[in-house]
Amino acid sequence: MSNEPVEGVAPYSGPAGGWGALAAVAKAVRNEMGTSPDTRALMEMNQPDGFDCPGCAWPDPKHTSSFEFCENGAKAVTWEATSKRVTAEFLAGHTVSELWTWSDHDLENVGRLTEPLRYDPATDCMVPVSWEEAIAGIAAQLQALDHPDQAEFYTSGRASNEAAFIYQLFARAFGTNNFPDCSNMCHEPTSVGLPQSIGVGKGTVTLEDFDAADAVFCIGHNPGTNHPRMLTTLREVSLRGKPIVVLNPLKERGLERFAPPQSPVEMLTLQSTPLASSYHQVKVGGDVAVLKGMMKALLAADTADLGNGGPGLLDRVFIGEHTVGFEDLVADLNGTEWTDIEHRSGLTRAAIEGMAETYWSAERVIACYGMGITQHRHGTENVRQVVNLLLLRGNMGKEGAGICPLRGHSNVQGDRTVGITEIPAEPFLARLDKAFGIQAPRKHGHNAVRTLAALADGSSRAFIGLGGNFAVAMPDPQVAFAAFRGMDLNVQIITKLNRSALLTAKHTYVLPCLGRTERDLQGGVAQSVTVEDSMSMVHASRGRLKPASDQLRSEVSILAAIARATLPDSTIDWEGMVADYDRIRDKIEEVFPDFADFNARIRTPGGFRLPVPASERKWNTPDGKAHFLTSSALDEDDGRDEGTLVCTTLRSHDQYNTTIYGLNDRYRGVTGRRDVVFIHPDDLADAGLAHGDCIDIVAQEDRVLAGVTAVSYPIARGSVAAYYPEANVLIGYKDYDRASGVPSYKSVPVRLRPAAQVGQG
Numbered sequence: 001m002s003n004e005p006v007e008g009v010a011p012y013s014g015p016a017g018g019w020g021a022l023a024a025v026a027k028a029v030r031n032e033m034g035t036s037p038d039t040r041a042l043m044e045m046n047q048p049d050g051f052d053c054p055g056c057a058w059p060d061p062k063h064t065s066s067f068e069f070c071e072n073g074a075k076a077v078t079w080e081a082t083s084k085r086v087t088a089e090f091l092a093g094h095t096v097s098e099l100w101t102w103s104d105h106d107l108e109n110v111g112r113l114t115e116p117l118r119y120d121p122a123t124d125c126m127v128p129v130s131w132e133e134a135i136a137g138i139a140a141q142l143q144a145l146d147h148p149d150q151a152e153f154y155t156s157g158r159a160s161n162e163a164a165f166i167y168q169l170f171a172r173a174f175g176t177n178n179f180p181d182c183s184n185m186c187h188e189p190t191s192v193g194l195p196q197s198i199g200v201g202k203g204t205v206t207l208e209d210f211d212a213a214d215a216v217f218c219i220g221h222n223p224g225t226n227h228p229r230m231l232t233t234l235r236e237v238s239l240r241g242k243p244i245v246v247l248n249p250l251k252e253r254g255l256e257r258f259a260p261p262q263s264p265v266e267m268l269t270l271q272s273t274p275l276a277s278s279y280h281q282v283k284v285g286g287d288v289a290v291l292k293g294m295m296k297a298l299l300a301a302d303t304a305d306l307g308n309g310g311p312g313l314l315d316r317v318f319i320g321e322h323t324v325g326f327e328d329l330v331a332d333l334n335g336t337e338w339t340d341i342e343h344r345s346g347l348t349r350a351a352i353e354g355m356a357e358t359y360w361s362a363e364r365v366i367a368c369y370g371m372g373i374t375q376h377r378h379g380t381e382n383v384r385q386v387v388n389l390l391l392l393r394g395n396m397g398k399e400g401a402g403i404c405p406l407r408g409h410s411n412v413q414g415d416r417t418v419g420i421t422e423i424p425a426e427p428f429l430a431r432l433d434k435a436f437g438i439q440a441p442r443k444h445g446h447n448a449v450r451t452l453a454a455l456a457d458g459s460s461r462a463f464i465g466l467g468g469n470f471a472v473a474m475p476d477p478q479v480a481f482a483a484f485r486g487m488d489l490n491v492q493i494i495t496k497l498n499r500s501a502l503l504t505a506k507h508t509y510v511l512p513c514l515g516r517t518e519r520d521l522q523g524g525v526a527q528s529v530t531v532e533d534s535m536s537m538v539h540a541s542r543g544r545l546k547p548a549s550d551q552l553r554s555e556v557s558i559l560a561a562i563a564r565a566t567l568p569d570s571t572i573d574w575e576g577m578v579a580d581y582d583r584i585r586d587k588i589e590e591v592f593p594d595f596a597d598f599n600a601r602i603r604t605p606g607g608f609r610l611p612v613p614a615s616e617r618k619w620n621t622p623d624g625k626a627h628f629l630t631s632s633a634l635d636e637d638d639g640r641d642e643g644t645l646v647c648t649t650l651r652s653h654d655q656y657n658t659t660i661y662g663l664n665d666r667y668r669g670v671t672g673r674r675d676v677v678f679i680h681p682d683d684l685a686d687a688g689l690a691h692g693d694c695i696d697i698v699a700q701e702d703r704v705l706a707g708v709t710a711v712s713y714p715i716a717r718g719s720v721a722a723y724y725p726e727a728n729v730l731i732g733y734k735d736y737d738r739a740s741g742v743p744s745y746k747s748v749p750v751r752l753r754p755a756a757q758v759g760q761g
Helices: 018-033 037-044 071-080 088-092 096-100 104-109 131-143 161-174 188-198 207-211 230-239 264-269 287-307 316-322 326-334 338-345 349-361 379-392 412-417 426-436 448-457 477-485 555-566 574-579 581-591 681-686 726-730
Strands: 117-120 125-128 151-155 215-219 244-247 257-259 278-280 365-369 402-405 462-466 489-494 507-512 529-532 537-541 645-650 676-679 694-699 703-712 719-723 748-754
Touching: 018 071, 018 264, 088 125, 117 131, 131 462, 131 489, 131 507, 131 555, 151 161, 151 448, 161 412, 161 426, 161 462, 161 529, 161 555, 161 581, 188 379, 188 402, 207 230, 215 230, 215 349, 230 244, 230 257, 244 349, 278 349, 287 326, 287 338, 287 349, 287 379, 316 379, 338 349, 365 379, 379 402, 412 529, 426 581, 448 477, 462 555, 477 726, 489 555, 555 574, 574 581, 645 726, 676 681, 681 703, 694 726, 703 726, 719 726, 726 748
Parallel strands: 151 462, 215 244, 215 365, 244 278, 365 402, 462 489, 489 507, 645 719, 676 703
Antiparallel strands: 117 125, 117 507, 529 537, 645 748, 676 719, 694 703, 694 748
């Protein structure tokens, strides 16, 4: 990074975690909760009788009583359990037009919503409304649609299994499979690519596998910010002397070194544990090239070993017994030139061969990946190539080895498991019909990008958001904002104000729900919900805090009330399921056999793991084999030309998805601002720019992120990085991975120019 001073930008010298993390937790508690006794909630997070962290989906150590929470988990809790409230007086004093000019951070920072609201166009304000009036108004608008497929039912990954199951039941009883969800924006290439390769759309490893791994590859993820509890696991791998190989465009502190706040020795001595044994800065979008290069090097080394009388480096027994497509993969790799691999990846052949040697020298390997792999034009192919690499040495379905997709929100995987999908399988629908006496639609519905297209062209007229901030999370915000304002109905079931709630349709309702930390009483009886983590562990979550308002309702209760009002002739016992969530779980068990003895098993500490057949080398593919799948990503046009860089979006350290906790990005050395773009110093120089310059980032079709500050940063040549969701203006909603539908947030060809040069691009 340049030494020239730039306001709010200075290198951070500390490790991930450490005193910086403790200070950030203290600040979050002080700013949001003050001296409230509810600060005890932090001690109940991830405990057997407490609530599950509302942040990331990294698993807990058997979900037992170990005291483990991370900085960003603490931020998520304090942000939800804040003492700040949105009052009727506040809403009367601020029009929606005024609130629209506020930042996303300032909107949520007003505090918790306390009563149902509707938009009043006469005053341009959100006004209180009774639950009965809101539910009746929503039902009337849904009933007025020409067809159920004109409604979109969006699900955030923070919804519980119970809420998600009720939600999909309602929408299917209503008559549609339109289920855009947050998976469509992040890990859909996992849900599409892994079943094609290994027969299941989930990771194959458990937390205990990391204790037996001989090497861990971290590809396209940033644990320090996005799943910080993983740092403890990586630290243990490092302390065992096992290599951790990182493949990531940016240098990220959470992949370099870590000081656990729970370690008195490291805290008091200001020491930290190194994590990455080798760190390779691949170009944004160059992952397929690196993975193919590693496999090409492995094949060459295997041939050499056989020629010297050795057994070879491939697991030929595994390949022969469990896989198909090996010969096609070899032909594809033999036809891939090293010059193309080096050009696309930005790495040297020697560096890639070094990674390959680490891989083949380890008996048991885990490959972890995040949205740096999935959110690309070729996201599904990226996933397939990670699988190919693992299959070559049998690193699937054995202790200490396998694939580890790093899911985002705490129950995004669980929501999909219990039926939130626009492409439901017939066996599931048949069981659902039998369990509830309905006839669910069979026509495939809309994912996120198809939902936005349908809203934009007017073929969909209603949107219900179960959490999240859909219009801000999606690419092409101007299209999304206009689409929402043209709808007949916008319903947001949320805990705090956000921009999607301010996109007023003809009828707009904001329904405040309980948060994960709060007590859920139905008929005076405390209820628990369940969530599924990234490693298929299902466990209970029980909120303990007093709700922010006596008018808040649970997601389950809200959804059931809308269902009852919309479907007055339904024979489904909505009231009975709301009264006792055990009844919802009984129905989940009836529809999904993997949840056998559901209620009994979640009452044991740690819960239970859902079956993942590939973990046992059982491949639920049409031919019962794992599949090597070839790639054309190196040959296809990726939108770049001479002089074009590729922009990736990323989250700051004070952020979770679209929720902005603050304006700091500590590990990257940014304080009090978000209007920056990270660029390699040589790329800045090539563009005639310098560290600290005010610049525009220009994408295809003259999409412009204007007036951001250039920050010289250790990022791969040819790559730039800017914050999400601000950089979504650079991405068209039709720019997505064709195999999975995930928007290409991390594959944006761009050019740089000095700011305010209108008409150039």
